[in-house]
Amino acid sequence: MSELISYQLDDGIATLTLNNGKVNAISPDVIVAFNAALDQAEKDRAVVIITGQPGILSGGYDLKVMTSGPQAAISLVAAGSTLTRRLLAHPFPIIVACPGHAVAKGAFILLSVDYRIGVEGPFSIGLNEVQIGMTMHHVGIELARDRLRRSAFHRSVINGEMFDPTSAVDAGFLDKVVKPEELQEAALVAARQLKKINMTAHKNTKLKVRKALLETLDDAIIRDQEHPI
Numbered sequence: 098m099s100e101l102i103s104y105q106l107d108d109g110i111a112t113l114t115l116n117n118g119k120v121n122a123i124s125p126d127v128i129v130a131f132n133a134a135l136d137q138a139e140k141d142r143a144v145v146i147i148t149g150q151p152g153i154l155s156g157g158y159d160l161k162v163m164t165s166g167p168q169a170a171i172s173l174v175a176a177g178s179t180l181t182r183r184l185l186a187h188p189f190p191i192i193v194a195c196p197g198h199a200v201a202k203g204a205f206i207l208l209s210v211d212y213r214i215g216v217e218g219p220f221s222i223g224l225n226e227v228q229i230g231m232t233m234h235h236v237g238i239e240l241a242r243d244r245l246r247r248s249a250f251h252r253s254v255i256n257g258e259m260f261d262p263t264s265a266v267d268a269g270f271l272d273k274v275v276k277p278e279e280l281q282e283a284a285l286v287a288a289r290q291l292k293k294i295n296m297t298a299h300k301n302t303k304l305k306v307r308k309a310l311l312e313t314l315d316d317a318i319i320r321d322q323e324h325p326i
Contacts, residue, residue: 099130099133099134100116101115101116101117101124101126101127101130102114102115102116102127102130102131102133102134103116104134104137104138106137106141106143109141109142109143109144109292110143110144110145110146110285110288110289110292111134111137111138111141111143111144111145111146112145112146112148113131113134113135113138113145113146113147113148114148114149114150115127115147115148115149115150115154115155116149116150119153120153120155120156120157121149121150121153121154121155121156121203122155122156122157122158122159122160122161123155123157123158123159123173123177123202123203124158124159124162124173125159125162125172125173125176127159128173128176128177128180131180132180132183135183135184135187138189139187139188139189142189142296143189144189144190144191144192144288144291144292145187145189145190145191145192146191146192146193146194146284146285146288147191147192147193147194147206147210148193148194148195148196148280148281148284149195149196149197149203150196151196151197151277152196152197152198152220153196153197153198153199153203154193154195154196154197154198154199154203154206154207155199155200155202155203155206156198156200156201156203157200157201157202157203157225158173158174158177158201158202159173171321171322174234174236174321175318175321175322177202177205178234178236178314178317178318178321179318180209181205181206181208181209181236181240181314182311182314182315182318184206184209184210185209185210185303185307185310185311185314186303186304186307186311188296188299188300189296189299189300190211190212190288190291190294190299191209191210191211191212192210192211192212192213192214192284192287192288192291193206193207193210193212193213193214194214194280194281194283194284195207195213195214195215195216195222195271196216196277196280197216197218197220197277198220198221198222199215199220199222199223199270200221200222200223200224200225200259201224201225201226204222204223204224204270205224205237205240207222207270207271208240208241208243208244208245208269208270209240211291211303212272212287212291213270213271213272213273214271214272214273214274214275214280214283214284214287215262215265215266215270215271215273215274215275216262216274216275216276216277216280217262217263217274217275217276217277218262218277219261220261220262221259221260221261222259222260222261222262222265222270222271223253223257223258223259223260223265223268223270224237224241224253224254224257225257225259226257227254227255227256227257228257233254234317234321235317235318235320235321236314236317236318236321237254238254238317239310239313239314239317240310240314241253241254242254243310243313244269245268245269245270246267246268246269249267249268249269253268262274
């Protein structure tokens with residue numbers, strides 16, 4: 098499939114593993130690989146598990162690209178936002194097995210799927226954009242508004258507050274936390290359970306539930322390209 102995202106299919110479960118350097122930066126090439134892997138998962142009619150390397154899911158967008166020029170940054174964010182929309186509307190269940198840190202776009206991946214499992218440990222999960230001098234994009238604001246608990250939304254988006262895995266459950270970034278050595282099996286157990294549901298009903302219900310959010314994101318993607326700040 099790709100060196101940046103490996104693809105493993107086993108008994109109707111497709112595991113997508115991010116592998117792009119020590120922080121699993123989300124680059125244009127990673128997004129291309131991500132979309133190709135999701136294309137294959139759809140063909141395989143598989144429940145999807147997304148994971149990363151020990152200690153990290155992703156540290157966010159590739160800063161080399163983000164700082165190379167305004168147009169490069171706008172294009173990368175647009176591609177990432179389109180990926181977010183695709184994940185939210187994917188016709189089969191998607192689980193994230195988060196093996197550690199999930200920052201910025203890494204945390205947005207958590208907010209774009211159906212079930213999220215994290216691990217115990219000194220890990221940071223959240224949206225650090227304002228910490229590093231980036232004004233939050235419209236898509237990020239609307240996704241966080243929809244998926245985070247109301248009490249955590251402003252703290253996360255406006256204050257750049259980061260959460261440990263346990264508090265990330267309360268905030269809405271994660272659904273469950275397990276010991277690191279239990280992560281893979283916990284994700285497989287969740288995937289096997291989700292395999293039992295009716296996939297047509299899952300897809301149609303997901304699209305009904307997220308209809309307003311998807312329409313809002315469609316508009317936000319355009320606004321981010323026209324008025325990036």
